[in-house]
Amino acid sequence: MKYRLRNSFHFRLMVSFLAVSLIPLCLCSALLVQIASVHMNREIKENMKTDSDSMIVALDDLALGFEDVGKTLQNNPVLMDALTCGLAQETQIYNVLYEAAGSIREVCTLHIYDLKGNPLFSSHSSPQPQKLKPTWGVLNAARTSGKASYMGQTAELDSEVALLRAALVLKNQQTPIGYLVMEVNSDHFKQLLNGKYGNQGEILILNQFWRPVYSSQPLLFTDVAAQLRSRVLAGYIPEGDNPDCLYSITKHDKTGLLLVQQQPHAFNHRTLHILMIVSACWAVVCIIISVFLSIPLSRQISSPIGKLRSAFGKLEQDDLDVRISLDRQDELGQLAIAFNHMVNALKTNRAELMENQKELNETKLRMLQAQLNPHFLGNTLDTMKWISKINNMPEVAMMSTDLADILRFCISGEEFVPLYRELEILERYIEIQRIRLSDQFSFQVDVPEELLGHPVPKMILQPIVENAILHGLVGVERSLIRVKAEKWQEEFLRVTVTDNGRGIPEEMAGKPYSRETLPDKHHLGLYNVHMILKLHYAEAAGLFLDRGPDGTGTSVTATLPLQTAQEECEC
Numbered sequence: 001m002k003y004r005l006r007n008s009f010h011f012r013l014m015v016s017f018l019a020v021s022l023i024p025l026c027l028c029s030a031l032l033v034q035i036a037s038v039h040m041n042r043e044i045k046e047n048m049k050t051d052s053d054s055m056i057v058a059l060d061d062l063a064l065g066f067e068d069v070g071k072t073l074q075n076n077p078v079l080m081d082a083l084t085c086g087l088a089q090e091t092q093i094y095n096v097l098y099e100a101a102g103s104i105r106e107v108c109t110l111h112i113y114d115l116k117g118n119p120l121f122s123s124h125s126s127p128q129p130q131k132l133k134p135t136w137g138v139l140n141a142a143r144t145s146g147k148a149s150y151m152g153q154t155a156e157l158d159s160e161v162a163l164l165r166a167a168l169v170l171k172n173q174q175t176p177i178g179y180l181v182m183e184v185n186s187d188h189f190k191q192l193l194n195g196k197y198g199n200q201g202e203i204l205i206l207n208q209f210w211r212p213v214y215s216s217q218p219l220l221f222t223d224v225a226a227q228l229r230s231r232v233l234a235g236y237i238p239e240g241d242n243p244d245c246l247y248s249i250t251k252h253d254k255t256g257l258l259l260v261q262q263q264p265h266a267f268n269h270r271t272l273h274i275l276m277i278v279s280a281c282w283a284v285v286c287i288i289i290s291v292f293l294s295i296p297l298s299r300q301i302s303s304p305i306g307k308l309r310s311a312f313g314k315l316e317q318d319d320l321d322v323r324i325s326l327d328r329q330d331e332l333g334q335l336a337i338a339f340n341h342m343v344n345a346l347k348t349n350r351a352e353l354m355e356n357q358k359e360l361n362e363t364k365l366r367m368l369q370a371q372l373n374p375h376f377l378g379n380t381l382d383t384m385k386w387i388s389k390i391n392n393m394p395e396v397a398m399m400s401t402d403l404a405d406i407l408r409f410c411i412s413g414e415e416f417v418p419l420y421r422e423l424e425i426l427e428r429y430i431e432i433q434r435i436r437l438s439d440q441f442s443f444q445v446d447v448p449e450e451l452l453g454h455p456v457p458k459m460i461l462q463p464i465v466e467n468a469i470l471h472g473l474v475g476v477e478r479s480l481i482r483v484k485a486e487k488w489q490e491e492f493l494r495v496t497v498t499d500n501g502r503g504i505p506e507e508m509a510g511k512p513y514s515r516e517t518l519p520d521k522h523h524l525g526l527y528n529v530h531m532i533l534k535l536h537y538a539e540a541a542g543l544f545l546d547r548g549p550d551g552t553g554t555s556v557t558a559t560l561p562l563q564t565a566q567e568e569c570e571c
Contacts, residue, residue, distance in 0.1 A: 029279055044246055048261045051197040052250040055259055058192055063166070063254040065104035066182045067148050070168040072100040073180060082121075083114070083170065083177040093121040104182075107192040109162075112170075113139070113179040120178070132181070139179055142167035150255040152207030161185060163205075163213045164255065189214040197261060204260040213257065304332040311339060320347040395435050402428035410459060419485065419493075420452040426461045426483070433469055441469070441479040451485050454493055454562060457532050463525030464497045464556050472501030472554050492540075493562045498555040503547040513543035513556075529558065537561055 073079050078096055097110050101123060111129045112121040117139055119129040132139050141149035148168045162183035170178045184192070189205065193216075197203050205214040248261040307324055314322040320343055324336040409425045423445060430443045465481060473479040480500050488494040503509075513530050526543060533541035541560040547553055 026279070026283070041246060044263050045248065048197075048246070048248040048263055052248060052259055052261060054196040055193055055203070056250060056252055058196055059252045059255060059257065062104055062107060062184070062192060063148070063150070065102065066108070066166055066180075067168070069100045069102070069104070069110065069182075070148065070170070070180050073097075074170060076100070079112070079170075080172050080177070083112070084172060090121060094123065097121065097123045107184065107188045109183045109185075109188075111181040111183065113181055115176060115178060117179075129181075129183075132179075134179075138165045138167040138181070142169050142179065143176070148254075150257075152205070152211075152213040152255070152257055154207075154211045154213060163189060164257070166255075186214060190216075202262045204262065206258040206260060208256040208258075210258070304336070308332075308335065308339065315343065315346075320350070399432050399435055402432050406462075412458075414458060416455040417458050418453050419447065419456050419495075422456055422458070422461055423447065423452075423483070425459070426465060429462050429465065430481075437469075441473055441481060444480065444482045446482065447485040451487070451493065456493070456495075456560065457536055460529045460532060460558060461495065461497065463529050464558070467525050467556070468497060468499040468501065468554065472499040472503070474501070476501050487562060488559065491562055492559055494557055494559050496555050496557040498553065500548070500553045503552045504545060504554050506547075506551070508545055509547045511545060513545055526556065533558065533560055 073096070076096055078092055082093055093112065097112070098105065101108075101110055105123065109129075110123040111119055113119055113132060115134060117132040117134045119131060122129050134140060134143065138149055138151040141151065146169070148166055150164065150166045152164050153162070162185055164182075164184040166182040168180045169176050170180055193203060203214075203216045204212060207213050246263045248263075250259045250261075251257070252259065311322050311324050322343060323340050405428050406425055434441075434443075461483065465483070468481055473481075478500075482498045483495065484498070485493065485495045513526060530543045533543070537560055541558075544557040544559065546555045546557070548555075
């Protein structure tokens with residue numbers, strides 16, 4: 001019962017009404033949400049671009065300030081004397097560093113190191129700067145490059161540890177005498193980037209090895225940094241979207257730091273959940289309205305169809321007196337009228353069919369009887385062959401054998417045969433004619449070996465050759481019949497039968513065969529061959545008539561598609 005209800009036209013019509021009402025609603029809702037999401041995400045990305053530019057400017061100012069400090073200290077005699085002779089007091093050097101630091105003193109710590117990496121002076125008294133190895137790290141990079149070098153390092157969010165370290169070689173008349181080192185810790189980064197990015201976003205700073213250096217949130221420091229690094233190692237571009245957040249990655253050229261911004265999507269999971277609840281409630285309301293509207297409308301359409309189905313059921317039970325009474329002027333009413341006309345036509349045609357079937361049965365009986373004659377004739381010819389051999393009459397035996405072969409070939413069930421088989425049967429016919437005409441003509445075959453296996457319709461050459469013997473060679477001495485096969489245009493097989501007889505009239509030469517071209521009723525064989533080619537190949541095949549250059553002789557060319565035996569079978 002449930003299956004019948006589910007497959008009924010009435011039920012499907014109701015479902016269709018519901019689908020028509022709900023699908024556009026859902027699609028429009030999804031489209032609006034998508035448009036709003038794209039628009040808001042575009043604004044978020046533009047804001048992230050503005051924030052990244054602002055942070056890049058802050059880092060540029062820090063790097064330029066550090067380089068300016070290096071230039072200032074390079075020309076300070078107090079510092080030079082302290083590094084070369086150790087004559088200056090620590091308080092004096094501190095004042096020198098304080099004054100030179102200027103605008104960057106609030107966002108970094110400056111240190112003076114000797115060439116062995118030992119800390120000498122610092123802009124802050126605590127904590128005590130650590131010793132640095134000049135053979136590696138930032139000191140080695142500064143000495144090797146000859147310019148300011150920067151290096152970020154992971155410190156597990158320890159506010160006292162330097163997260164970014166920069167070094168610059170101090171020289172006295174081109175002679176290195178020490179290093180100027182700048183250190184930026186977590187508090188410094190926070191102060192440096194304060195107000196440079198939006199309140200909703202988060203910032204993560206990575207070094208050139210995609211290791212976390214600074215983060216505004218601890219979760220970014222651990223989870224996000226690890227995800228980005230794993231994607232880089234896997235060969236993926238880390239910048240882009242994820243299901244929850246938008247990412248923007250900007251590289252600072254001087255320091256080599258990577259600025260990673262994270263902003264939540266315009267529509268996060270919570271927002272989408274609320275939208276889904278609202279959409280579901282609206283969908284329920286639409287379903288209720290659609291059900292109440294679709295029931296009477298679908299019943300109005302399905303009721304006439306039910307009557308039509310019932311009438312077809314009676315028709316299947318061979319009730320030709322069934323009729324549909326439906327007072328409607330629409331398509332369903334026209335369908336009922338057409339059904340009634342169809343039943344009347346079926347009732348009329350049944351009587352005609354029974355009469356035709358009777359005649360058909362009688363025709364089949366006559367055809368079965370007619371099929372006995374060729375078999376009887378073949379058996380008789382075989383008997384004649386053996387009698388002629390016994391009585392030493394070889395010509396009669398040969399003619400009986402050839403005629404029997406031709407007869408068996410004609411009554412075989414094959415429609416297509418290889419070209420070589422058609423030529424073999426033609427040779428049997430020629431042998432009979434040579435005996436009958438006492439070898440008054442010659443016969444030649446010119447067929448390339450690669451064409452012998454191509455299939456052709458059965459018995460298309462014998463009627464053409466017979467026509468040449470009967471109509472072309474009368475009264476001609478040294479008569480010749482030649483059969484030639486060749487490829488034509490790489491797609492067709494062309495078989496030409498040529499004789500040197502009296503030829504055809506000029507007005508018939510150089511034209512395709514038709515009953516108008518050669519209306520003589522005695523050329524029935526050519527007509528049959530022409531029709532066989534047309535039935536099998538349509539306009540792609542046919543016969544063509546022509547004569548020799550001197551006006552004598554006749555050539556009949558049969559053209560048909562060049563196909564393999566497999567292609568013919570498929571046809």
